[in-house]
Amino acid sequence: MRALLVTNPAATTTTAKVREVLVRALSTDLKVEVAETTHRGHARELGRQAAVDGVDVVVTLGGDGTVNETVDGMLADGPGAHVPALAVVPGGSTNVFSRALGRSRDPVEATAEILDSLRAGRTRRVSLGTASALVDAGTDIDWGAGWTPPRWFVFSAGLGFDAEVIRQVEEQRARGRRSSGRLYVRAGTRAFLLGHDRRHPSMTLRVPGEQPLERLFLCLVSNVNPWTYLGDRPIVPSPEAGFEDDLAVFAMGRLGPLAMLRHLRTTMSDRPDVRGRGVHRLHDLAELEITSTRPLEWQLDGDHLGPATGLRLRSVPAALEVVV
Numbered sequence: 660m661r662a663l664l665v666t667n668p669a670a671t672t673t674t675a676k677v678r679e680v681l682v683r684a685l686s687t688d689l690k691v692e693v694a695e696t697t698h699r700g701h702a703r704e705l706g707r708q709a710a711v712d713g714v715d716v717v718v719t720l721g722g723d724g725t726v727n728e729t730v731d732g733m734l735a736d737g738p739g740a741h742v743p744a745l746a747v748v749p750g751g752s753t754n755v756f757s758r759a760l761g762r763s764r765d766p767v768e769a770t771a772e773i774l775d776s777l778r779a780g781r782t783r784r785v786s787l788g789t790a791s792a793l794v795d796a797g798t799d800i801d802w803g804a805g806w807t808p809p810r811w812f813v814f815s816a817g818l819g820f821d822a823e824v825i826r827q828v829e830e831q832r833a834r835g836r837r838s839s840g841r842l843y844v845r846a847g848t849r850a851f852l853l854g855h856d857r858r859h860p861s862m863t864l865r866v867p868g869e870q871p872l873e874r875l876f877l878c879l880v881s882n883v884n885p886w887t888y889l890g891d892r893p894i895v896p897s898p899e900a901g902f903e904d905d906l907a908v909f910a911m912g913r914l915g916p917l918a919m920l921r922h923l924r925t926t927m928s929d930r931p932d933v934r935g936r937g938v939h940r941l942h943d944l945a946e947l948e949i950t951s952t953r954p955l956e957w958q959l960d961g962d963h964l965g966p967a968t969g970l971r972l973r974s975v976p977a978a979l980e981v982v983v
Contacts, residue, residue, distance in 0.1 A: 660715040660777070662689040663743075665705050665729050666750070667696045667721030671838050672766070673750035681720060681748060681770045688774055689716070696725065706732025709743055716744045716982065718773065720766065722751020723814070727960035730787070730979065731811045738978045744782055746773045746982035752838040753961065756813045759883040759902075760983055776982045784977040785902040788882050790816045792957050793950070793969035806971065811978075812959040815887070816880040818949050818970045819862055822956035823850045826963045840890045851919060860913050861952045864939070872939055877911040878949050880972055886926075887961070894923075895931035899942035905974035906944045912937035946973045 662685060666678050678693075685691045692714075694705045702719070706729040709717050719729050726747055733742050748769045749757040763769045776782070789809040815821075827846035832838055851857055860876040879886055881900040885893035886909075896909035911922070914937055925933045933940070941947075954966040 660689050661713070662691045662716045662718055663705065663709045663714045664691055664693045664718045664720060665696065665702050665725065666693065666719075667702065667725040669696075670721040670725060670750040671752040673720055677750070677766050678720060680767055684767070684770050684774065685718065688777060696721070700728065702728035703732035703735075706730065707735045709733060710736070710741055713741070714743045716746055716777070718746045718748060720748045720750045723753060723755050723960045724751070724962045726756050726813060727811070727962055730813055734787075734811050734979065738975065742979065744980040744982055746777075748773070753888055755815070755885070755887050755961070756883070758888065759814060759885075760981060773982055781983050782980050783902075783983050784980050785813075786882065786905065786974055786976045787978040788812050788816060788880070788906055789973050789975060790957075790959055791971045792818075792964065792967035793971075794965065794967045795954070806969075809973070810959060812882065814881065814883045814960055816957075816959050816970065816972055818878060818951065818957045818967065819955040820850060820854070820856050820877045821879060822958035822963060823854060823856070825958050825961055826956050829963050843889070852916070856955070857913065857919075861955070862910075863950050864908065864910055865948045865950070866941060866944055867946060869941075872910060874912055875910045875939075876913060877909075879909045880947070880949075880970075881907045881909070882974075889927065892927050894926050896926050896933060897940060897942060898931055899940070904943050905976070906947065906972060907942040908940070908944060908947065909933070910939040910941075912939075944974065946971070948972070 696702050702725050710733050719725050747757040748766050791806045791809050824846045856876040860874040862875040864872040881897045884900040885895045887894050897907035900907035922933050948971050950969040957967045
């Protein structure tokens with residue numbers, strides 16, 4: 660089998676030594692080509708070329724952002740028989756998609772698991788999502804004004820609070836800070852207490868056939884369960900989410916710090932069933948739209964993508980074959 664290993668040298672836990680060990684292991688069963696990303700969007704280019712070249716399996720070594728870009732490239736022309744299978748080796752700080760697939764958190768052990776699965780032919784098709792954002796021209800990522808072309812995501816999308824937290828973390832990482840749970844907690848606390856979203860909710864959620872939900876400050880869209888992790892602890896706002904289902908949404912209106920803390924603790928508990936005034940949980944949604952009366956940050960799979968005033972999201976069942 661022909662394989663492309665897409666590796667991100669800037670990922671949190673990826674090192675040259677780990678990469679060399681993985682290449683040697685993969686080469687025992689696969690004809691491996693190694694491609695190291697050098698700039699933002701490079702993994703997308705590599706994923707698309709792998710599909711064009713007829714590669715059998717694409718292996719990613721990096722964080723969730725590397726997975727996102729690679730998948731977005733692989734599916735640039737849509738799902739189909741020409742799309743390679745995807746195998747994921749964890750190399751970032753959180754690795755939500757890899758952990759959702761049940762992969763070991765140790766990259767060497769994960770590689771051994773992948774090889775065992777390839778020998779046994781263990782793959783499955785998973786649902787994914789696409790998102791288009793309503794943006795102005797001249798933003799950090801120059802999409803051009805209007806709705807952006809649909810972009811694939813594998814486990815989460817968001818507009819507003821969660822994306823603002825990611826933006827602050829990325830700024831800290833650009834200054835040399837290492838990604839960690841503590842860094843996310845600090846950014847989340849700052850965004851909640853000092854930001855405008857909680858006190859002046861600006862978002863509206865629209866689902867076909869349902870009444871709009873207005874004055875939301877938080878709107879998390881999930882394709883898998885959990886939504887993310889804080890260290891070893893999963894955060895589960897949408898227990899109903901899963902690879903076999905359509906998208907799930909967890910939304911909240913205006914609320915105070917004590918209520919927010921209580922809900923957060925529930926999402927991290929053994930029984931993550933958040934309910935209460937101003938809490939909205941919807942699941943198995945084929946499509947939805949989130950709009951805001953003012954620009955807010957947006958994110959896909961933990962990758963900050965700039966300001967927008969709207970997101971249109973769709974579920975695509977059985978979109979990608981993954982090695983399990």
